[in-house]
Amino acid sequence: MHAQSGGNLIRTSFRLGPVEFKNRVLVASGTFGYGDECVSAVDVNRLGGIVTKSLSLKPREGNPPPRIVETTGGMLNSIGLANIGVHRFVSEKLPFLRTVDTAVIANIAASTIEEYCAVLEILEGEEGIDAYEINVSCPNVREGGLNFGTSCPMTAEITKQLRGRTRRPLIIKLTPNVTHISEFARAVEDAGADAVSVMNTLIGMALDVRTRKPVLSTVTGGLSGPAVKPVALAKVYETARAVKIPVIGIGGITNGRDAIEFLLAGALAIQVGTANFVDPAAGIKVADEMKAYCAEQGIADMGSLVGALDARTGVSVLDSWL
């Protein structure tokens, strides 16, 4: 899609396999429901894509309260993948998603490899899904609750199994809670993934000093929001230099400037997550601001920014600070 801005045509679109995305801003899984909840406040057709809440084979009630706590510049969550399950998603949510003029990416979560495959196979039989994003940051019930996503062989195995079952683009959402995220990115690239999303939340914790108790019912949770942006940017940079498949940048993006930073660090596209909780229209605002940046900089194709950082010298600290 070409958008008129500042007298120039700016190309904002990109492709992932057969799927054309009208712009480089997607809304992250778990931060936009199933796409239908925000409709009264947001024109979802102006987004590049919607990533659904994680879908599991059976409905999940989620964790006991408290599930969220605000931290400095961010929030911790421990939702526990509460969702309506893939069957109700297909019957109740997909009909609406088929009517929207934006890409729909189904996010899948599971506690066994068989469950990942089962959810994907159900969705394979349905029209209206453009791609899959796989949440590997889930406890593996067969391995005593160890997170799939922190085991490189398990992450690769999930990718391989799913690759054999779909021709739709397969995006693996990587966790940053590992020593070298790029090793995981390489492993899923070798196993047939079409792209990686970097990154899921960082493990974090908050305590109440009065009661001496953890704030979250699960003790630890996932940290997101502006506080994690520098970490996410470094993970995207590390990953983009290690693999040939595209990287989708996620982590604390709240405005167009943040998003451009991720493109420069090597992200083909970005996802807006926690910012949607603060402003349901955050994704659209980010997309508009990215376009305005391109107009201001005389950039005709936003794609020319991907990986275009100048890593030779640092920026003057004084300039960026003051």
Next chain:
Amino acid sequence: MLQTSCPVLSLTAVAENVFLLVLDAPEIAPLVRPGQFLNVRIDETSDPLLRRPFSVYRTEGNRLELLFNVVGRGTHALAEKRKGDRLDVLGPLGVPFTLDDPGFTTAVLVAGGLGVAPMPITTRELLLKGKAVRTFLGARNKGSLVTTHLVQVEIATDDGSEGLRGTVVDLLERAFASGVPARPKIFACGPHPMLKAVAAFAVRFDIPCEVSMEGPMGCGIGICQGCPVELTNPAKKYALMCKDGPTFDARTIRW
């Protein structure tokens, strides 16, 4: 649900650590039903990051009135606002109190602390519907009481500086001992332990009871799934405080 930028018309201290914020909100104000809330962005920075939920205290034409006390970073920053500052407001949100219910003729409003916030707008609507209203307020002390725009008010304070020395539930017990109002229904708002006690009181007297719950929320519109409320329903373990509430039939809550 609307998202609008609302100018502050006034911010005044109305009791000890209790502030009344008046916004000019011509789009939102006429839509608000008693018991609904607003999710307010305190400022445009990322700290505090999340919006803060507030019950609507009153509406008057385009005026939207909120009552709050300073308990943390968000409300501290809110108390610094000046006339003319703008606030990004999402609302009206949540399920209102069920005031149309023909099964009651006397509304028994029960509020603890800042739980008084939704009572004036509720009172006005109840009176318009021809219901009798009795109001039971509990507060820490005389100085923290807010009694305006309420009717038939009875008071309990923790220190006895006004009304009965004790809790608002003690006050209810005493009032009902001397006569149960005709076909009553309780509408309660306040801290969780107080609501739990009111819910138990309602069960004991076999009175219908709706509670308006308060607690931390993320988005306020059901997206983040951050505000679960545990239900007694075996088929549905959690409701969301923001979207399925904040008002609930007290019998549906697992206290």
